[in-house]
Amino acid sequence: MADLMKDPVMSAQQFAKLAAIIYERSGIHFPENKKYVLESRLGRRLQELEVDDYDQYISFLSVGPYRDDEFQEMFNKITINETSFFRNEPQLDVFEKQFLGRLLESRGTSKRLRLWSAACSTGEEPLTLAMQVHRTLGLRLMDWRVEVLGTDISERALAVAAEGKYADYAVRSTSPLIKQKYFKQDGPYWNVDPAIRQMVHFETLNLKDRLGAKRLGKFDVIFCRNVMIYFDDAMRAQVINMFHDQLADDGALFIGHSESLRGLNVPFEQVNIPQGFVYVKKGHAKEAAPNMTVGGTLPLTPAAGTVPPGSTPRKVA
Numbered sequence: 001m002a003d004l005m006k007d008p009v010m011s012a013q014q015f016a017k018l019a020a021i022i023y024e025r026s027g028i029h030f031p032e033n034k035k036y037v038l039e040s041r042l043g044r045r046l047q048e049l050e051v052d053d054y055d056q057y058i059s060f061l062s063v064g065p066y067r068d069d070e071f072q073e074m075f076n077k078i079t080i081n082e083t084s085f086f087r088n089e090p091q092l093d094v095f096e097k098q099f100l101g102r103l104l105e106s107r108g109t110s111k112r113l114r115l116w117s118a119a120c121s122t123g124e125e126p127l128t129l130a131m132q133v134h135r136t137l138g139l140r141l142m143d144w145r146v147e148v149l150g151t152d153i154s155e156r157a158l159a160v161a162a163e164g165k166y167a168d169y170a171v172r173s174t175s176p177l178i179k180q181k182y183f184k185q186d187g188p189y190w191n192v193d194p195a196i197r198q199m200v201h202f203e204t205l206n207l208k209d210r211l212g213a214k215r216l217g218k219f220d221v222i223f224c225r226n227v228m229i230y231f232d233d234a235m236r237a238q239v240i241n242m243f244h245d246q247l248a249d250d251g252a253l254f255i256g257h258s259e260s261l262r263g264l265n266v267p268f269e270q271v272n273i274p275q276g277f278v279y280v281k282k283g284h285a286k287e288a289a290p291n292m293t294v295g296g297t298l299p300l301t302p303a304a305g306t307v308p309p310g311s312t313p314r315k316v317a
């Protein structure tokens with residue numbers, strides 16, 4: 001028989017309390033006009049728990065032995081896990097064609113490379129980066145220690161990543177050539193080549209957890225795309241400062257092509273490249289992006305390939 005229980009109604013006060021709890025725990029910001037979003041995502045969770053009132057749910061999240069587990073269930077429900085292989089390819093091309101070669105050259109002695117896809121959802125982004133490094137290094141990969149780390153707050157998303165098995169939707173922007181090279185078709189699924197999977201590992205990490213991030217060590221490149229749109233400026237600045245600590249001085253930070261760091265007081269500057277942009281540590285553009293153009297201090301980052309208005313580009317010697 002169909003479940004006739006109706007979604008409980010969330011009052012304005014209950015929304016305010018829940019939004020504050022969620023923000024405090026994860027930095028995810030639900031503005032007042034997104035009450036209906038929270039209500040529709042959590043309604044199902046309350047039904048599963050057979051809880052018919054948000055006050056009860058709020059106290060479940062606030063006290064008691066199961067609150068940490070419930071936070072995880074809640075993040076599984078409220079996060080948007082939209083992603084795909086080779087998402088926004090022009091930006092990935094910037095990484096591979098303009099940046100990776102120089103980085104490999106400078107790491108020629110240690111032969112060690114560490115990439116981080118922070119908020120990787122179901123794993124398509126870090127697996128894409130691994131494919132890019134794999135095809136760039138070719139046979140030389142044998143001499144290298146390449147580590148690609150994918151982290152996310154949602155354990156449910158990471159469980160999909162750990163399986164390495166994807167539906168058609170995940171490869172919708174992947175070229176037939178790449179599919180042939182790095183995937184094996186298995187009925188309706190696409191299995192990622194074990195050679196790529198072994199370059200990548202996954203861990204749960206809340207981007208609010210600065211100590212947890214510190215434990216991961218330093219990275220040469222950090223990708224953090226399409227998640228900061230869910231944060232407010234204070235959380236964005238906190239996350240960007242954390243990336244600054246975890247990034248090598250000559251490394252690069254890639255954020256979503258439609259995301260903006262405008263107005264944030266953070267120690268990065270934008271480097272414009274004909275096909276896109278990348279962020280490097282302030283004062284390190286010479287090592288991180290030789291021969292590229294620095295576009296002022298953290299201006300707006302609009303669509304890939306456009307220099308933000310008001311910036312005064314200068315060439316890095």
Ligand SMILES: C[S@@+](CC[C@H](N)C(=O)[O-])C[C@H]1O[C@@H](n2cnc3c(N)ncnc32)[C@H](O)[C@@H]1O
Nearest residue numbers: 026079082083119121153154206207225226227
């Ligand atoms: C839209 S996906 C982006 C995936 C991928 N980076 C991309 O651009 O295709 C956003 C991801 O951010 C994660 N997320 C949201 N808040 C987070 C937080 N505080 N810490 C870590 N991950 C978070 C969500 O679980 C979700 O998987």
